[in-house]
Amino acid sequence: MSSVIIENITKTYEKGIVKALDNVSFEVKSGELFGLIGADGAGKTTLFRILTTLLIPDSGKATVAGFDVIKDLKQIRQIVGYMPGKFSLYQDLSIEENLNFFATVFGTTVEENFELIRDIYVQIEPFKKRLAGKLSGGMKQKLALCCALIHEPKVLFLDEPTTGVDPVSRKEFWEMLGRLKERGITIIVSTPYMDEAKLCDRIALIQNSKILDVDTLEGILTKNKQNLFAVSSDNMYQLLKDLRAYTDAVSCFAFGQHHHLQVKTPTSSDEKLRAYLAHRNHTNVSIETINPDIEDTFIKLMQDA
Amino acid sequence: MLNEEIVIKTNKLTKTFGDFTAVNAISFEVKSGEIFGFLGANGAGKTTAMRILCGLLSPTSGEAMVAGYDVYKENELIKKHIGYMSQKFSLYENLTVRENIEFFGGIYGLSRKELKEKGNDLIGRLGMEKEANKLVGSLPLGWKQKISFSTAILHQPKIVFLDEPTGGVDPITRRQFWDMIYEATDAGITIFVTTHYMDEAEYCNRVSIMVDGSISALDTPHQLKEQFETDSMEGVFLKLARQAKRGE
Known part of the structure; x- marks a missing residue:
């Protein structure tokens, strides 16, 4: 009721x-x-x-x-x-x-x-x-x-x-x-x-x-699945700028100790991204495939609207 | 751009109201x-400490220097050399973007010529040429935040105090705001910020956490997480704030 x-x-x-x-x-x-x-x-x-x-x-x-x-x-x-x-x-x-x-x-x-x-x-x-x-x-x-x-x-x-x-x-x-x-x-x-x-x-x-x-x-x-990586390195501010410039990137936002990078293609492999960040001289790079949380989803829905 | 110059230094800074010690020898x-994160539960003493550092309240005892000035004797000079922004009050809604910039710049002692130059420069950088003569009240919250922060640093202060600058803001605007904070630190401005968003605590170079008037912990987010054996700043905060004995 x-x-x-x-x-x-x-x-x-x-x-x-x-x-x-x-x-x-x-x-x-x-x-x-x-x-x-x-x-x-x-x-x-x-x-x-x-x-x-x-x-x-x-x-x-x-x-x-x-x-x-x-x-x-x-x-x-x-x-x-x-x-x-x-x-x-x-x-x-x-x-x-x-x-x-x-x-x-x-x-x-x-x-x-x-x-x-x-x-x-x-x-x-x-x-x-x-x-x-x-x-x-x-x-x-x-x-x-x-x-x-x-x-x-x-x-x-x-x-x-x-x-x-x-x-x-x-x-x-x-x-x-x-x-x-x-x-x-x-x-x-x-x-x-x-x-x-x-x-x-x-x-x-x-x-x-x-x-x-x-x-x-x-x-x-x-309902709102997206291809998402959580990425961190020693220089988080530079990392944010570099991730946004990445060819496969849809959007990238800071999420506490990681940046969440939404990409166009499935996240089954992170090799390409890893090579890109190495080329940009990032050290201590960590990349993880993650499921979006409510804040990722809200951001996506805001962008879709 | 971190260097070794100290812009805020306190030594046993204390403020009492009657028999209540709001700030206890920090x-x-x-x-x-x-980027210095100043965290604590409601009622822990953050606001009182911040008011002293902004030259708005005189301490009971202890010492504090802000931007090279003494909080007891030179509080008027402190006010001139810092920037301040809060979510609650930042801009006059019934003035236009340009009027707000000129008003706040004028208060900080910029000349007519500087106001015009800096005002135009700022409006250009924000990409708000079309909105310059619109009332601030008619603009989306995200834009207000940007104008507000920009006016707070228009007079190129050494340090800017941000009191819960992102409270109630949508997730994209909240992150855009932090982009601006990073840009400001690239230009050499020191950031002193309070927030209830624990992910934002991660963006600070160092974080202090106040409990019952005292600073219970102060370190980089990384070190704090190790020290308190937890994987998030929320975990650190919950462990510390739970120890609080006094209510609000």
Whole structure:
């Protein structure tokens, strides 16, 4: 059963000059942990604002838990939780007051749904009298998540919850999402971090207002095979330039300690490449045939688009 | 172009806020032409340390010299001789490309003549002749990043501080940005950069990792991976940051 259905949604700003979403369609199944992956400015926030009834699309149709985002906005607002990318709680209320406020607005109490937020709330409880504006980034994020959950939403929208967050805290945040998913909440989370794709049931890749692909991570990787070498040598900067000038090269990008070189012909033999790099005086050359990861694939899809 | 000239030198640099020690006696050196990665978890003290090095905040104790100037007495001179760019704020969206270049160049004390020459030169190099008079807000993020970095080094600083310059950027633009960093170091500019992308830590000549206000490790990526017996900088980071005792 689908929890969110998006059909041909288009949204423009400034009288049609700026296209934020261009004919976007996909579905999110009930109980799924779904990732919307793309850079700043790709259209993620616009889509979230449409699905949470805060913005009206130019055209297209979308439903959340069977309710129409334009006609049934009151029903939708009762059943979704939304954590915007920008901290949007009351800075001059304390942790406790914010939480009580959101519970009251939704006609419930903190006690009634405490089970849902318990393991997140205990981490900020020692500071419950502190004003939200005085909290650190990580604590604000946990409070915002508690407030978005306190009415036990059916669908939870999290807009870039891990942007600017260090790798350790990001890991912890995703572990929290995993536990929420076990309670049957449908979670749609947007992120610019490609490596978070592996933590989602399915993902949509979004770039320049368009969806590049929707599938499981495996599905996307299988569909987009490419001939790829991971190459390194003693002079990585010169290597990057030389690899880009290689006759068989499609593209070459730095990937941490290796450069990933996409070539036109199959990678069954690296002899030609090895000879080329030796000719260019590279030392300590390492060449490996690899399978593309999500970032290689995103780059390929961006170039194909 | 690495050489032995030292452009940043700190000795037991410390900053306390009340009874909280944000930066705890850090000592390190950055060489001219180096790409120096400054890593740490949120709340480890990176931003405070960076603000001191940029001449924006006075330390509580210890010493630090940046571009040959003292952080206590010559912080105004430091500001003139460094470049700074962050992902959060870099350009005025409602000014054109040319206006932004002239504004930031002017702040750094370039003359009218220099502004015109350097501005034209920069626009030419970026291949943005057609966009020069467009509002920055209307340009794609990747272009903004390029203009932003170029304006930060327009006055030819010895060192440029980059605070999470690639946060939220698409994978191609992120890599193009690092191409620009390499070009700048080829021209002798020292790079001091923070990032949450661990693959980018691999591109640095040396990397320091802050934990709870102190520098817990500082070496080349290669040495760090050997020292912590892991095959990636992410592995190094996770091992170190897990030791953190204080929250954010």
